[in-house]
Amino acid sequence: MTDLSAFAITRRWSPRTPGAIQLYSLPTPNGVKVAIALEEMGLPYDAHLVNFATNDQMSPEFLSLNPNNKIPAIIDPEGPNGAPLALFESGAILIYLAEKSGKLMPTANRYEVLQWLMFQMGGIGPMFGQLGYFHTFAGKEIEDPRPKERYRAETERLLKVLDGALSGRDWIAGDYSIADIAIAPWLRTLRDFYKATEITGWDKLKNVPSYLDRFLARPAVQRGLVQPPRP
Known part of the structure; x- marks a missing residue:
């Protein structure tokens, strides 16, 4: 398993599944986009709840991953060239996951x-x-x-x-x-x-x-x- 300890967010939300994409989110219309994509693509992931009721999105750990304090955000332990990749903005994450999996982004269009x-x-x-x-x-x-x-x-x-x-x-x-x-x-x-x-x-x-x-x-x-x- 890739060591993700360099990412401060993992000190608050610990990875549970070796090698899985770490998803930090909440079931909002933006948040569910990435969970649905991961389910459709069959990519393993750990889903961590960022609870707005307790202002988790404003915590130093979450802000270390997304300084814009919005969900969703991810860490892929096996990003491009095998290095971990941290990413926020749901649209960017969807494009990345489609390219990683080769699914849900038809080449022709x-x-x-x-x-x-x-x-x-x-x-x-x-x-x-x-x-x-x-x-x-x-x-x-x-x-x-x-x-x-x-x-x-x-x-x-x-x-x-x-x-x-x-x-x-x-x-x-x-x-x-x-x-x-x-x-x-x-x-x-x-x-x-x-x-x-x-x-x-x-x-x-x-x-x-x-x-x-x-x-x-x-x-x-x-x-x-x-x-x-x-x-």
């Missing part, structure tokens, strides 16, 4: 996959997240309607873009890929956690609802959605 991955990273994630803040969390107490309407309208627009792109295909880039793993957890959060479907035109969509159902039916997705287990 690699750039289409990356295009939709960036669509999620730059659009769906930030806009849905802001809508969640103003619709579900503390932002709903703000009387000025303009912030919520801005993100509601943009979320509705992004859903229409996605719905049109899914016409005639099961997955966003043709074959199932890391782009779907990035996008679908945010759709689930919008529908089930933010409960924002009524204000974003969900019922008018022709393809997105069945796309999400198809994604959630995958056994590897079901396993990844609960990793690491919440306390």
